[in-house]
Amino acid sequence: MADKCECDSCKEYEKAEAEKVEKAARAAVGIIMDAVVETIGVDGHTWSDRPCQTCLAITGLIGRPYGCYWYQAKKKGGN
Numbered sequence: 907m908a909d910k911c912e913c914d915s916c917k918e919y920e921k922a923e924a925e926k927v928e929k930a931a932r933a934a935v936g937i938i939m940d941a942v943v944e945t946i947g948v949d950g951h952t953w954s955d956r957p958c959q960t961c962l963a964i965t966g967l968i969g970r971p972y973g974c975y976w977y978q979a980k981k982k983g984g985n
Contacts, residue, residue: 946964957978958973958974961973961975961976
């Protein structure tokens with residue numbers, strides 16, 4: 907196996923590639939979390955008129971109405 911090049915050009919390239927991988931990983935985590943949140947939200951309590959603490963917490967985390975809060979907004983003509 908050849909020795910790793912330590913020139914500035916190669917170091918900059920490796921740093922840029924590492925940043926791309928990190929950005930892609932963060933995006934993947936966001937996509938996965940959205941899928942998890944949507945899956946959790948498909949349960950029986952979404953029809954309730956009384957919001958629960960779980961949906962309140964998730965609404966705060968994702969920055970948009972979720973579960974009970976989403977259902978209430980939809981009933982009131984919101985998103």
